[in-house]
Amino acid sequence: MPRKPGATTQALSAPDENVPLDASLDSLIGYALRRAQLKMFQQLIEDFRPFDLRPAQFSALVIIESEPGLMQTDLARALTIEPPQVVTLLNKLESRGLAVRVRCKPDKRSYGIFLSKAGEVLLKQLKEIAAQSDITATSSLSPVERQQLLALLHKVYHNENAE
Amino acid sequence: MPRKPGATTQALSAPDENVPLDASLDSLIGYALRRAQLKMFQQLIEDFRPFDLRPAQFSALVIIESEPGLMQTDLARALTIEPPQVVTLLNKLESRGLAVRVRCKPDKRSYGIFLSKAGEVLLKQLKEIAAQSDITATSSLSPVERQQLLALLHKVYHNENAE
DNA sequence: TATTGTTATACTCTATAACTATA
DNA sequence: TATAGTTATAGAGTATAACAATA
Numbered sequence: 199m200p201r202k203p204g205a206t207t208q209a210l211s212a213p214d215e216n217v218p219l220d221a222s223l224d225s226l227i228g229y230a231l232r233r234a235q236l237k238m239f240q241q242l243i244e245d246f247r248p249f250d251l252r253p254a255q256f257s258a259l260v261i262i263e264s265e266p267g268l269m270q271t272d273l274a275r276a277l278t279i280e281p282p283q284v285v286t287l288l289n290k291l292e293s294r295g296l297a298v299r300v301r302c303k304p305d306k307r308s309y310g311i312f313l314s315k316a317g318e319v320l321l322k323q324l325k326e327i328a329a330q331s332d333i334t335a336t337s338s339l340s341p342v343e344r345q346q347l348l349a350l351l352h353k354v355y356h357n358e359n360a361e
Numbered sequence: 362m363p364r365k366p367g368a369t370t371q372a373l374s375a376p377d378e379n380v381p382l383d384a385s386l387d388s389l390i391g392y393a394l395r396r397a398q399l400k401m402f403q404q405l406i407e408d409f410r411p412f413d414l415r416p417a418q419f420s421a422l423v424i425i426e427s428e429p430g431l432m433q434t435d436l437a438r439a440l441t442i443e444p445p446q447v448v449t450l451l452n453k454l455e456s457r458g459l460a461v462r463v464r465c466k467p468d469k470r471s472y473g474i475f476l477s478k479a480g481e482v483l484l485k486q487l488k489e490i491a492a493q494s495d496i497t498a499t500s501s502l503s504p505v506e507r508q509q510l511l512a513l514l515h516k517v518y519h520n521e522n523a524e
Numbered sequence: 525t526a527t528t529g530t531t532a533t534a535c536t537c538t539a540t541a542a543c544t545a546t547a
Numbered sequence: 548t549a550t551a552g553t554t555a556t557a558g559a560g561t562a563t564a565a566c567a568a569t570a
Contacts, residue, residue, distance in 0.1 A: 223423050226495045227507065228401040230514035232416075235398040236441070237518055238391040252536090253395075260386050270552065278399070280539060285553060307546045307551040332389045338520035343513060344390065350502065350510040351393035355400055357501035415559085433529065443562060448530060470528040470569045 227354075241335040245327050249320070254279070256328060258287055259313065259321045262297055267310035269303070296320060390517075404498040408490050412483070417442070419491060421450055422476065422484045425460055430473035432466070459483060 223229045242253050254277065261276045262268065268276075270284045277284075288311065291297040296317035299309035313321065336344055386392045405416055417440065424439045425431065431439075433447045440447075451474065454460040459480035462472035476484065499507055 222427070223420060224515075225511070226491060227499055227511055227514070228398075228405055228416075228491075228495050229420070230511055230518060231394065231398045231401055233441075234514045234517040235391075235394040237520075238394055242391055253391075254537090257386060257392070264385070271550090278396075279537090281552065282540085282554080283538070305547070305551080307544095309552080328389060328391075332391050334522075336390055336517055336520070337522045338516050339513065343516070346509065347513040347517070348388070348390055348393055350506060350513070351390070351397045352387070353501050353506070354397040354499055354510070355393060357400075357499070417560090434527090442560090444529065445531080445563085446561070468528080468570070472529080 238332070238335045242328065242331045245331040245334075246324070249324065251324065255287060255291060256324055258291065259296065259317060259324065262311050262313050263318070263321055266312050267300075267302065269308045270311065271308075273311060291317070401495070401498045405491065405494045408494040408497075409487070412487065414487065418450060418454060419487055421454065422459065422480060422487065425474050425476050426481065426484055429475050430463075430465065432471045433474065434471075436474060454480070 239253060242256075246253070246256065257277060258273060261273060265272070265276075270281060270288065273288075274281045274284045279287075288297065288299065292299060295314055298312050298314055300312060302310040333344075336347070339347065402416060409416070409419065420440060421436060424436060428435070428439075433444060433451065436451075437444045437447045442450075451460065451462065455462060458477055461475050461477055463475060465473040496507075499510070502510065
C-alpha cells in the first residue's frame, strides 16, 4: 500500500531518475479528476432536475448572458463543442423560450444569440442553484481549500504546454 | 447552512443582502473540474492511441490486476458503471486476448476475471504511458501542487455529505 | 425469490461529412 | 473559394427492462 499523499513526502526525495512511475489509479490526477467530476455533475444534474436542464444548457445560458448577440460559432468555441451540437442545444433553448436567434448582423448568414426575458429570469435562479450545488458537492472542503482547488484546476486547464 | 433555493423563498428580501453567490462559470469548481478533466482525457486518449485503448479499458485492466479473479459485479462497482457495460468492455478485452473469464467460483453463475500474460505485459507499458501522460497534462503544476490537487480531489470524491 | 451475467433498447454526447445560403 | 448554420449519420457512453442459468 502506498502511503497517503501527506505533507512531508516531497523535499527529501532524490531526483527520481528511473523511479518506475507507479500508476496505481489513485496516484493519477486524471483518474481522481474524472471521479470527482462525475460526482459533481451528478449533484448538479440532480439539483437541476426540477428545471429539466442539462449542465451544458446552463453554461450556454451564462455565456449568452455575458456576451449578448454572439454568434453560434462563438458559442461553440466557448463551450468547446462542435457547431452541430450548438444547433441542437439552441433549438432546445429557443423552443423553451429561453433564448432567441436574431438576424441582426451585417453578415446575413449568422444570427445574434440573446436571452429572452424569461431566460434572464430563469438564469438568475439557475445561477443560485448551481452555486449552491457546487458548495454542497464540495462540502468536505474548507473555503480556503475550495479556492486552492479552483486555482489549481484553472492552472491545469490553462496549461499551454500539454496537448 | 444556506437555504435550498426553492420556488418562493425570497419574496420579501428585495435587495439581496445575502451573499451574492456569484456563479460566473469561472467561480464554479464543477465547471473548472469539467474543463480540466476533458483536457486530461484528451491527452490520455491521444497517448493511448497507438494501442487503440480507451481510458475505461485501462482502468479495468488496473483493477483486474489488483484484484485477480474478481467478478463482473465487482468490476462494475469499482468502475461505477452498470453490469451491461462491463459485458461490452470485457468482451473487447477478451477478444484482444488481454483478459479472460474463468468459471472458477463455487457460484457457477459468475466468472473470475483475470489478466492474460499478454494483458500483464501490455498493462506494464500502459501504466508508464498513463503516468507520463498525467505528468504532461499537469506540467504547469509543481510536484507539491500536484500532490495538493490530488489530495483535494480525493477529498471531494470521498465526500459523504454530498449527493 | 434473488442474483449473475446477458441481450435488447434507448437516450445522450460527440464527431464528421455534406448540404444551403450567404460572403 | 470560404464561412455560418444546418442536416444526416455514426460512434461512444450511459441507463433500464427483461431474460436464462444458477443460487
